[in-house]
Amino acid sequence: MADYTIRRLEEIPDVLGDYPGEMRMSSAADLGNEQVSFTWRRMPAGTGGKGSYGHRHKTQEEIYFVAAGTLQFKLGDEVIDLGAGSLVRVAPQVARSVWNEGPEDAVLIMCSPRTDDPLADVEQVENFWPD
Secondary structure, three states, X not given: OOOOOOOOHHHXXXXXXXXXXXXXXXXXXXXXXXXXXXXXXXXXXXXXOOOEEEEEEOOOOEEEEEEEOEEEEEEOOEEEEXXXXXXXXXXXXXXXXXXXXXXXXXXXXXXXXXOOOHHHHEEEEEEEEOO
């Protein structure tokens, strides 16, 4: 294997299925990444975790970068509006969720340590962000 891999975003599968928007993860792209996970997400207005669950991790720290638009982050009990160019580091134990109030699409980039079984590190928090 080469010491680098190049892919275009549109070559990375969208893992959202029928859910509005797109979410493209480096783990679905066969990049050969061994240490870092990368996720690109386009969130149309009115999408995200509000009225649903949040999540936290057992060990995984995450960094979120708002690349376009404005997003609401619920971090523990606090709700914060963050615009394009904002970075957020979230420690593993902090319950979190993200929402796009709109009116335009937002783009979010997430980076975290790569794990062989990402779902094993996630704990869902039901009714985290009620309507």
